[in-house]
Amino acid sequence: MKNLFLISIFLCCACLMRAADNPNVKKLFAVTSGELKLSFMVGSDNRLYQLGFGDAAVEVAPPAKMPSRESEFFPPYGNGVITEPALQATHVDGNTSTELHYTGHRTEDLGDNVSQTVISLKDPAYPFTVDIYIKCYPDNSMMEIWNTVSHNEKGKVTLYRFASASPVLKAKAYWLTQFMGNYKREATLSEERLTEGVKVLDSKLGVRAHQMRIPSFMLSLNAPADENKGEVLAASLRWSGSFQFAFDVDWNKNLRLITGMNPLGSQYHLERGGTFTTPAILYAYSKQGKGEASRRYHRWAMKHAIRDAQKDRPVLLNNWEATHCDFDEERLKELFNGARQTGAELFLLDDGWFGNGAYSRDDDKHGLGDWEPSTKKLPRGLSYIAKEALKRKVGFGIWLEPEMVNPQSELYRKHPEWIITQPKRDPILGRHQEILDLTRPEVQAYEWEIIDKTLRPNPDITYVKWDCNRYVTQPGSGYLQPAEQSHLWIDYNWALYRLMDRFAKEFPNVMAMLCAGGSGRVDYGAMPYFHSFWPSDNTDPLGRIKIQWGFSHFFPASTISAHVTRMGKRHLKLAIDVALSGAFGVDLALDKATPEERAQIADAVKLYKESIRPLVMQGELYRLVSPYEHPLASLSYVSTDKQHAVVYLYQTKDGNVPQVVLGGLDAGKKYRVEEVGLPKGAVSRFPAHGKTFTGAELMSAGLANPLDTQFESAVLILK
Numbered sequence: 143m144k145n146l147f148l149i150s151i152f153l154c155c156a157c158l159m160r161a162a163d164n165p166n167v168k169k170l171f172a173v174t175s176g177e178l179k180l181s182f183m184v185g186s187d188n189r190l191y192q193l194g195f196g197d198a199a200v201e202v203a204p205p206a207k208m209p210s211r212e213s214e215f216f217p218p219y220g221n222g223v224i225t226e227p228a229l230q231a232t233h234v235d236g237n238t239s240t241e242l243h244y245t246g247h248r249t250e251d252l253g254d255n256v257s258q259t260v261i262s263l264k265d266p267a268y269p270f271t272v273d274i275y276i277k278c279y280p281d282n283s284m285m286e287i288w289n290t291v292s293h294n295e296k297g298k299v300t301l302y303r304f305a306s307a308s309p310v311l312k313a314k315a316y317w318l319t320q321f322m323g324n325y326k327r328e329a330t331l332s333e334e335r336l337t338e339g340v341k342v343l344d345s346k347l348g349v350r351a352h353q354m355r356i357p358s359f360m361l362s363l364n365a366p367a368d369e370n371k372g373e374v375l376a377a378s379l380r381w382s383g384s385f386q387f388a389f390d391v392d393w394n395k396n397l398r399l400i401t402g403m404n405p406l407g408s409q410y411h412l413e414r415g416g417t418f419t420t421p422a423i424l425y426a427y428s429k430q431g432k433g434e435a436s437r438r439y440h441r442w443a444m445k446h447a448i449r450d451a452q453k454d455r456p457v458l459l460n461n462w463e464a465t466h467c468d469f470d471e472e473r474l475k476e477l478f479n480g481a482r483q484t485g486a487e488l489f490l491l492d493d494g495w496f497g498n499g500a501y502s503r504d505d506d507k508h509g510l511g512d513w514e515p516s517t518k519k520l521p522r523g524l525s526y527i528a529k530e531a532l533k534r535k536v537g538f539g540i541w542l543e544p545e546m547v548n549p550q551s552e553l554y555r556k557h558p559e560w561i562i563t564q565p566k567r568d569p570i571l572g573r574h575q576e577i578l579d580l581t582r583p584e585v586q587a588y589e590w591e592i593i594d595k596t597l598r599p600n601p602d603i604t605y606v607k608w609d610c611n612r613y614v615t616q617p618g619s620g621y622l623q624p625a626e627q628s629h630l631w632i633d634y635n636w637a638l639y640r641l642m643d644r645f646a647k648e649f650p651n652v653m654a655m656l657c658a659g660g661s662g663r664v665d666y667g668a669m670p671y672f673h674s675f676w677p678s679d680n681t682d683p684l685g686r687i688k689i690q691w692g693f694s695h696f697f698p699a700s701t702i703s704a705h706v707t708r709m710g711k712r713h714l715k716l717a718i719d720v721a722l723s724g725a726f727g728v729d730l731a732l733d734k735a736t737p738e739e740r741a742q743i744a745d746a747v748k749l750y751k752e753s754i755r756p757l758v759m760q761g762e763l764y765r766l767v768s769p770y771e772h773p774l775a776s777l778s779y780v781s782t783d784k785q786h787a788v789v790y791l792y793q794t795k796d797g798n799v800p801q802v803v804l805g806g807l808d809a810g811k812k813y814r815v816e817e818v819g820l821p822k823g824a825v826s827r828f829p830a831h832g833k834t835f836t837g838a839e840l841m842s843a844g845l846a847n848p849l850d851t852q853f854e855s856a857v858l859i860l861k
Contacts, residue, residue: 166208171247173259173276174198176283178427180276180309182215182261188243190215190263195309196363197373197429212392216263216274216289216308218242226340226390226400228308233268234297241265242272255281256446269294274307277422279446282438286380288422291412298411306379306402306420313363313373316397318389319432321692322355326680328661329356329692331770333367336391344386344404348562348614348631349545349577349638350662357385357665358696360432361397369433369765370805376428376435377401378696380667381421383635384408407617409628421667432695433805437762440698444760447666448701449646449654449673454759455700456487456537456605456653457747458727463681463707465731467494467504470519473733474527480732481536484740485747488537488605490655490727491527495520495540501551507574510546511553513592528602539605539653542596544589545638546575546611560585562630564618572612573659580637581630582621593645597652604651608642608672610658635667642671655703664693674701674725681729682710683720684853687775687792690724691765699779700759705729706743712853714739716792718746719819719855723777723790724758726750742821749819753859757781757788764805773797774849780806784837787813787860793849803844807837813860815845828856 169184170193179198183191185208192215194202211217212225219227220239232238242263249259261274270293277286287307293299316336320343323330343355351357358378365372377399379385384404391397401423412418426442428435444451459481465473474491481489497509498517515523528538547554547561549571554561561576563569569576578585597603619630645654656663657676664675675697678689690702704724706717721727728743735743750758761779766789769775773795780787784807791802807813814834817826826832827848840860849856 164204164206167204169244170204172202173249173278173285174280175278175285176280176427177429178283178285178425180285183209184244185209188266190242190244190261192310195311196375196427212396213310214242216242216272216305219303225392225398226308226388227303228305228400229272229291230301230303231270231291232300232302233270234295234299237268240270241267252277255279270299275422279442282442283427284438284442285425286422287425288420290420291418292416293412294414296414298413301410301412301418303405304402304410304418304420305400306423308398308400311361311363311375311397311399312395313397314395315364316389316391317362317366319360319362319367320355321358321695323692324354325660326678326685328678328680328689330688331692335366336389336397338391338393338395341389342386343389344406345384346404346406347662348384348617349382349634350610350613350658351379351382351385351665351667353613353659353662356661356693356696357381357387359387360435360695361399362432368431369768370431372429372431374428374432374435376426376432376439376696378424378439378666379421380424380665381635382638382663382665382667383631403632407628408631410632411626411629424666433763433765436695436765439696440763443666443669443698443701447670448698449671451700452760453653453673454755455674455725457485457750458488458490458539458605458703458705459484459486459536459732460490460492460705460727460729462492463709463729463731464734465494467506469494471522471527471530475530476733477731478531478534478536480735480740481531482534484728484732484744485751486536486728488539489531490539490541490605490607492541492607493543493609495524497551501548506548508548508550510543510548510575511551511578513542513596524596524600525602528600532602537604538602539607540596540603541607541609542592543609543611544592544641545578545580547578548575550574557584559620560588562614562617562619564616567616570615572615575612577612577614579619579621579630579634580641581619581633586637586641589641590644593641594648597649605653605655606645607655607657607676610662612659613662639667639671642668646671661689661693664697669697669701674703676703680709681705681707683712683717683792684710684794686720687794688769690720691769691775691777694763694765694777699724699761699763701725703727706746713855714742715819715821716853716855718743719790719857720792722746722750722754722758722819722857726755726758746819753818754788754857757786761787762806766802766804767799769794772799773852774799774802774847776802778804778806784808784811785861789845789858789860791847791849791856791858793852793854796850796852798850799847801844802847803842804840807841807860809836809838809841811837813837813840816859816861817856818859819857828858830858
């Protein structure tokens with residue numbers, strides 16, 4: 143730390159010397175995080191200009207003449223800037239322009255090799271300020287950027303645009319990879335070259351970030367994205383609501399990245415003395431391609447953004463595919479027995495356990511919002527059924543959807559005014575339900591009561607699946623004042639985070655999976671309160687290969703829930719092998735499975751717990767063969783000490799990839815290769831099975847691959 147401090151002092155002195163020789167420059171400074179650097183210049187006009195964003199090894203010289211206004215780091219609207227603005231505000235006196243002058247910056251050491259720089263900007267004509275926060279994680283070449291807006295004008299300032307950040311990249315060409323796809327096709331990769339003009343990726347769903355695309359992207363500089371080489375900037379927004387990413391390539395081939403909450407219908411009236419905070423945007427930089435960018439995200443998340451990152455995720459048995467809402471105590475006990483016999487560690491009781499009388503939750507049209515256990519299905523209550531699971535040495539978890547309500551419910555009958563809707567419009571239902579308005583204090587209290595009264599009297603419940611099965615289509619609040627209706631999407635999500643934070647803090651021993659009609663909330667805004675997420679309701683292993691491949695670009699395997707089901711009617715071995723690459727679970731009727739199937743699943747659970755789970759939970763990901771380019775998908779996890787690895791191979795189509803080149807091993811170590819998870823009596827077809835190779839051989843010549851037919855799969859362990 144002392145050496146770093148001395149280097150920083152030297153660089154600051156050098157910058158000041160160069161600034162003194164240039165009449166256009168008042169100050170030069172840089173913020174560096176590992177291989178990533180942001181270089182700034184304060185001009186003689188007091189504006190903050192960006193000189194560079196990217197490779198920290200590249201020395202950035204101050205310009206010979208004053209930069210154009212398009213080089214402002216955080217360009218405001220209305221006073222000379224003709225680029226896409228990061229900030230647009232109307233002041234109390236009606237002035238629609240803002241000018242921001244640099245007033246200073248400070249850097250503090252947050253400990254654990256993390257630092258934070260705050261750059262302060264102020265409008266010279268108004269008591270209106272913006273503070274830009276840049277948190278640096280140099281171990282992973284990552285920056286987290288957000289800002290706060292505050293004012294002391296005599297009235298309300300209206301904010302129309304409020305980007306989290308808007309840095310500029312300078313390269314010869316840019317390739318954008320987005321992760322799009324509708325329900326059951328989530329996180330589908332799509333790459334394109336950006337040309338001059340503005341391309342916008344966004345979400346307008348209100349209370350969950352996405353269904354059509356996730357709030358993350360990758361940019362490859364100067365060449366299309368490659369797994370193992372080239373400059374890559376990976377970005378992910380920490381926000382579970384509507385977002386907007388704008389990619390503005392100007393006439394000089396500079397690319398401005400404007401990222402943050404979607405301003406559509408969300409103008410915000412900021413009171414005097416108030417502070418408006420944007421969600422953070424995370425940037426990871428790599429000069430070794432997409433693979434290293436992903437691993438940096440994973441390392442960062444395991445240290446800073448995932449609950450109990452070092453804790454093993456339990457092997458789950460979920461009843462949804464087996465029973466839907468049709469079950470009783472005896473059927474659940476049969477499933478508990480199946481969980482015990484196969485080695486599953488926790489049973490997750492899904493939707494359908496609540497609601498009574500006319501509002502019994504026997505389908506998705508009734509009972510949502512009435513969180514009393516069903517006297518018909520669970521006459522002895524939640525504590526009894528949880529203890530029945532524990533008698534069989536199986537933990538017990540439960541499904542909750544606290545933000546939602548069915549019109550066919552006792553709650554809706556009592557409080558129809560609690561829902562998000564527009565007056566004088568016919569209601570639009572999604573999955574036969576409405577959304578409770580979390581801007582309303584009574585709703586905030588009620589949703590906490592749902593969580594509290596479910597978990598506190600039932601301490602044997604040690605897991606929660608938190609769902610959110612619809613998004614906003616009629617953004618109106620009966621609580622917010624008419625002039626503040628546009629606050630709904632923003633205030634809802636901050637209230638949601640407060641609720642999630644309280645849940646995580648008051649029930650620290652309850653693990654939790656984040657679900658939202660599949661993966662509608664897979665973002666680092668919500669993930670700090672959860673242990674894992676549900677990537678998709680598509681559990682067909684052939685579909686899951688690409689879905690889990692897409693999410694792996696930003697999220698560690700320990701967070702990706704992967705369950706064995708009968709969807710797609712694929713070979714059970716393929717379903718198992720795909721699920722073994724994530725937080726493993728089972729979602730099928732074990733009591734109706736054949737003895738051979740139960741034995742096959744039990745063997746897989748044993749293999750996962752004994753040999754694979756440590757690698758999935760803590761290992762480093764290497765994507766080896768892409769299903770977008772080949773008939774094979776292959777990936778591996780390597781232990782941090784490089785002593786062990788697991789390799790997965792999935793044939794998505796007919797055809798052969800003859801050699802699979804591995805990554806991340808120690809070139810000097812020797813590894814024994816063994817195919818695992820083979821059916822009883824089967825013999826491995828892999829020439830490498832039972833043989834020993836050096837890491838150098840496996841990372842150059844690779845492993846010979848005999849698979850060539852769709853639906854074939856294999857799992858290899860290296861020791």
